Amino acid sequence: MAFLEIDGLYKSFGQTDVLKGIDLAVEEGDFLVLVGPSGCGKSTLLNTIAGLESVTKGEIRIAGERVNELKPSERDIAMVFQSYALYPNMSVAKNLAFGLEMRGVPKEERDRAIQEVAEMLQIEKLLNRRPGQLSGGQRQRVAMGRALVRKPQVFLFDEPLSNLDAKLRVDMRMEIKRLHASLGTTIVYVTHDQIEAMTLASTIAILKDGILQQFGSPDEVYNNPSNLFVADFMGSPAMNLVPAEVQKQDGAIGVALKQRSNGALFLPVREGVADQLGDWVGRTITFGIRPEAVTDPDAADQKEGQLVEATCRAEMVEPTGADTYVVTHLGGKEFTARLRANSPIEEDGHVKLAFNMTRSVFFDPQDGTRIA
Numbered sequence: 558m559a560f561l562e563i564d565g566l567y568k569s570f571g572q573t574d575v576l577k578g579i580d581l582a583v584e585e586g587d588f589l590v591l592v593g594p595s596g597c598g599k600s601t602l603l604n605t606i607a608g609l610e611s612v613t614k615g616e617i618r619i620a621g622e623r624v625n626e627l628k629p630s631e632r633d634i635a636m637v638f639q640s641y642a643l644y645p646n647m648s649v650a651k652n653l654a655f656g657l658e659m660r661g662v663p664k665e666e667r668d669r670a671i672q673e674v675a676e677m678l679q680i681e682k683l684l685n686r687r688p689g690q691l692s693g694g695q696r697q698r699v700a701m702g703r704a705l706v707r708k709p710q711v712f713l714f715d716e717p718l719s720n721l722d723a724k725l726r727v728d729m730r731m732e733i734k735r736l737h738a739s740l741g742t743t744i745v746y747v748t749h750d751q752i753e754a755m756t757l758a759s760t761i762a763i764l765k766d767g768i769l770q771q772f773g774s775p776d777e778v779y780n781n782p783s784n785l786f787v788a789d790f791m792g793s794p795a796m797n798l799v800p801a802e803v804q805k806q807d808g809a810i811g812v813a814l815k816q817r818s819n820g821a822l823f824l825p826v827r828e829g830v831a832d833q834l835g836d837w838v839g840r841t842i843t844f845g846i847r848p849e850a851v852t853d854p855d856a857a858d859q860k861e862g863q864l865v866e867a868t869c870r871a872e873m874v875e876p877t878g879a880d881t882y883v884v885t886h887l888g889g890k891e892f893t894a895r896l897r898a899n900s901p902i903e904e905d906g907h908v909k910l911a912f913n914m915t916r917s918v919f920f921d922p923q924d925g926t927r928i929a
């Protein structure tokens with residue numbers, strides 16, 4: 558029995574079906590991130606777990622107990638909202654204490670809990686201020702503190718970092734990760750930011766139009782996407798996903814990617830994939846490979862793979878400091894390779910690339926299902 562279980566969950570608002578049969582289960586101490594584009598139903602799912610929205614059909618269980626009929630206050634959860642939802646007229650200390658006071662926790666115990674949490678979040682010096690006298694990052698800490706003092710069974714976070722600037726987001730992200738590591742409490746966290754999802758999650762649930770697309774570890778969803786949507790959604794810069802014709806050349810099955818100038822680049826597929834692509838010879842599929850799997854032929858992380866080398870035209874070169882992104886044109890689309898910072902690019906703009914076919918994926922272009 559998992560700690561948090563969601564079985565066949567449906568949620569409709571009037572005629573609008575928002576969640577369409579969600580099944581998932583996480584263990585105690587897991588960090589589950591719900592990710593997906595705007596409007597896919599992430600917040601609605603979180604709100605049903607919190608008890609802020611009723612369930613149309615299906616069941617939610619926490620620690621084996623059905624919670625569908627329980628009020629939010631009876632579920633032993635604490636939620637942190639994007640808007641922080643602090644009481645503007647109360648000091649930080651009072652904001653932290655309020656929930657405990659409502660539950661009748663004695664003053665001494667309250668003070669101890671507040672002190673502990675304030676230290677943990679480094680907000681001891683702010684306890685007498687009001688929310689209006691705090692920066693965005695400090696408000697966010699207080700909002701987290703208010704959830705932490707309650708020591709709930711589950712924390713729910715709804716896009717807690719989206720009002721912060723880029724640098725602060727990264728800092729707070731690390732802080733949340735550290736807190737989770739030290740507290741070990743189960744977390745369900747909503748974001749539309751796939752980098753946040755990758756860095757925080759022990760398990761990721763990717764939603765689209767109220768349907769779960771994939772449920773797995775960050776490594777699984779990144780390296781083994783179950784469909785075209787997940788492949789495209791996860792990763793920045795995005796996976797290269799281009800049309801390619803499956804061909805048989807000299808007995809080898811491979812994909813042919815149209816080049817801008819001269820014909821097509823033929824990439825034989827990795828071992829074990831040829832069988833799955835057999836039925837597709839002569840037809841077009843969607844070929845996917847991440848930019849970091851198209852790189853310098855002698856790059857260290859390429860050693861393990863089945864490499865196919867080719868010379869391509871660098872149409873755009875983007876040095877980022879740590880790496881250099883080279884954009885070429887394959888399959889009629891822009892195609893990005895990630896090279897070392899100092900990789901040689903020939904004077905006529907050509908560059909030698911190694912395609913690590915061990916890391917390639919193949920999709921049905923009609924319905925986006927994974928072929929291999």
Ligand SMILES: Nc1ncnc2c1ncn2[C@@H]1O[C@H](COP(=O)(O)OP(=O)(O)OP(=O)(O)O)[C@@H](O)[C@H]1O
Pocket residue numbers: 570573575593594595596597598599600601602749
């Ligand atoms: N109370 C409501 N009544 C009617 N429709 C609603 C209600 N709440 C949400 N919806 C609709 O449900 C869909 C999912 O909304 P939800 O807020 O869960 O999406 P989300 O994935 O969290 O999006 P975002 O990232 O933009 O916050 C949207 O189309 C939204 O308009």
